[in-house]
Amino acid sequence: METYEVELDLETKHLNQVIAIAEEQWQDIRKKNGEQQSDFMEAKRELWENSSHSISNLWSKDRFYELVALNQYGSAVSSQLSVLEQDENKMRALEKMMDSPYFARIDFQFQGETESEPIYIGRASLIDEKDVTIYVYDWRSPLASVFYRFGIGEAFYDAPKGRISGKVHLKRQFEIHRGTLDYFFDADVQIMDEFLRRLLSQNASTKMKAIVETIQKDQDLIIRDMENDLMMVQGVAGSGKTSVALHRVAYLMYQGLSAKLSAHNIIIISPNSLFEQYISNVLPELGEDHVESVNFDDVLQTILPSLLIQKRHQLLEGLLTCDDPDKFRLMKKSVAFKASPEFKEILERFIEDIPRKWLEFSDIDYDGTCIASRDLLKMTVLQQKKAMPLGLRLQRLEESIFKDIQKMRKARMKKLKEFVRTYPQHVYEVEEFARLLSIDESTELAHRIQQFTKLDVYAYYKKLFSNLNYFCRLAEGISLPEDMDLIFKNTQENLKGDQIPLEDGLALAFLQLRLYGFQYGKFIKQVVVDEAQDYYPLHFELLQMLFPQARYTILGDIYQTIEKPEAMDFFDEINKILDKKRSVLITMNKSFRCTNEILDFSKRFLQKESEIQSFSRSGRVPEIYEARNQEGLDELLIKEIQLCREENYQSVGLLCKTERDAMAVYQRLKDRLEIRCINSDAIADIRGVCILPLYMAKGLEFDAVLLCDTDGEHYTTEADQQLLYIGCTRALHRLNLFYTGQKSPLLG
Ligand SMILES: Nc1ncnc2c1ncn2[C@@H]1O[C@H](COP(=O)(O)OP(=O)(O)OP(=O)(O)O)[C@@H](O)[C@H]1O
Secondary structure: OOHHHHHHHHHHHHHHHHHHHHHHHHHHHHHHHHHHHHHHHHHHHHHHHHHOOOHHHOOOHHHHHHHHHHHHHHHHHHHHHHHHHHHHHHHHHHHHHHHOOOOEEEEEEEOOOOOOEEEEEEOOOEEEOOOOEEEEEEOOOOOOHHHHHOOOEEEEEEEOOEEEEEEEEEEEEEEEEOOEEEEEEEOOHHHHHHHHHHHHHOOOOOOOOOOHHHOOHHHHHHHOOOOOOEEEEEEOOOOOHHHHHHHHHHHHHHHHHHHOOOHHHEEEEOOOHHHHHHHOOHHHHOOOOOOEEEOHHHHHHHHOOOOOEOOHHHHHHHHHOOOOHHHHHHHHHHHHHHOOHHHHHHHHHHHHHHHHHHOOOOOEEEOOEEEEOHHHHHHHHHHOOOOOOHHHHHHHHHHHHHHHHHHHHHHHHHHHHHHHHHOHHHHHHHHHHHHHHHHHHHHHHHHHHHHHHOOOHHHHHHHHOOOHHHHHHHOOOOOOOOOHHHHHHHHHHHOOOOOEOHHHHHHHHHHHHHHHOOOHHHHOOEEEEOOHHHOOHHHHHHHHHHOOOOEEEEEEOHHHOOOOOOOOOHHHHHHHHHOOOOEEEEEEOEEOOOOHHHHHHHHOOOOOOOOOEEOOOOOOOOEEEEEOOHHHHHHHHHHHHHHHHHOOOOEEEEEEOOHHHHHHHHHHHOOOOOOEEOOOOOOOOOOEEEEEEHHHOOOOOEEEEEEOOOEOOOOOOHHHHHHHHHHHOOEEEEEEEEEEOOEOHHHO
């Protein structure tokens, strides 16, 4: 037999053996699980029988003991449920393992040993707990890092007990499906690149996939970094930022087994719900569920639940569809200013000024005596220690005033009772008097006190914009934008409306957090921010206040901003704001998504020379198609979509500049093709042919991209150029641009 055949035979036997072990473990858990299931059902039945007749008035005092009993049943049921859940998770992991237990093998000779040991690496580990034999190493284990970082020869890895050195004698990669070994190859760098190239040439699935088999060395360094409290990544389009972010989360969870980090300690901040949907499979594929992903609109809503704040897509749509150049400039300037460190400083000064200038203290009288004078109250607040937020300090003050009043009221009631004892004939009048007195006093007094102890953030924000002279005095020494007066007037107008502009929403959230703090974020130990380039300094200030104790992973591409100039010092700014002890900025320049031709084409839209390189995969050159009129344009689009179908592309994106444009194209084509329009609130996937605004397509990818309306009306400015760059770099295999009328000057 040929050597390959002999090896294939050996590997197949080994595979069968590992699958048999996984199956045995699966059977054991199933058996145990079956028994637990019946215990669980029994506990549930008991819970029901013991509570159903009394559930109606359980919170009354007499039913307290029943509540305690019910609680005991309840906690028994919940702990059984958690054991069952754990078992189900293990069974799911073993099922995956029976399908494909590992994807790689290295033969590693530990220093001091005479022979090398085969180490099989998979998505999860398989251990025989009886004799602690490790059949498969989790890709996140320290030893597995050798696979990603070294070729044949000397190697090392960092284990909890220190650095371990050795030698790699073999690096092998497997393709295993449904429990069958399709093929394997012994890998050197070239062969592995070829394997990755083939993988990347496949048509995209409609959801992002895990990349554990082909993680690159520089990506692995980011994924496994535990040194830094702030890890920042500047990566070009398609360099794997999102993939790396998600694999890093999975890695942190694995590390967290010892550091007590679980899913509810991690939060992913993503740009919108479409993107959240797009990435939603990766962590479960890696065996990690339940990690929460939110977008910033949700964050603002959580901080300010009673206010209606403009969503990010509404802001972008407003900017991109604005026909009045002056209004457009003003909107942009307003956003840039309100989210800047300068405005943050003004907000800080305003907060300092609130007790001095804006709080309406008044004398608090009770029963004809002044129990706290206006001046005394003001002085008390001004002299309080500033470590506690003002809102909470005022809450304390309110509590202490009420406590004094309560004491005085008690004394007064005592006197009244004595009076009744002496003059019993007046009992009814006195009781009625006491009742009315307490109602009147409590409402009137409470109102008066809360006038200066309750801070309505929105009302105070309006005060900041009540007078331009005051605003400028507050901003002394801070450089303001040229047309500050226009921004000021515009803000006054906007704050009269129902919906609060996003930039003011950010400022309001800042005030709310500074004035009242935020309790819930302290459980978060790791924050991952993807597509970070779109955030402004104030976003990071908010994150810092929300999750002060967390470590951060922040990934972005300064060349992919929308309606925001690319800022070279973007990451410096983040570093300054988050102010972590150890931080690092890593750059990733190789793009894995697009073909060489698509990447070359896209580069023309970059305003600065970028280091972007492609992963050397060839395809067809993008074309720019002109149509005589709109009907002709539609015909071209339909023809192109048909061609994409023939290519069997899973996802085809028709990208338009705005939602308004996307709706227009959709209306024209919807009766002629199976096509979907994805609007801003959609929680959808990108299967089939989708039309969507470009800003929604950020972070996503499509087998084929059709960029619509690339004419001289739609795309003219620098910001449009950035949009075109984002649009083009969404394409994996095929990219074409379509226009009618005048070609956009940006297309060259
Ligand atoms: N090491 C890798 N092995 C296989 N595929 C990879 C690897 N790294 C990245 N990819 C693939 O490249 C594509 C782009 O990855 P990803 O979306 O993570 O990049 P990105 O930097 O976030 O892109 P963008 O900034 O344009 O949104 C995805 O299809 C991803 O699966």
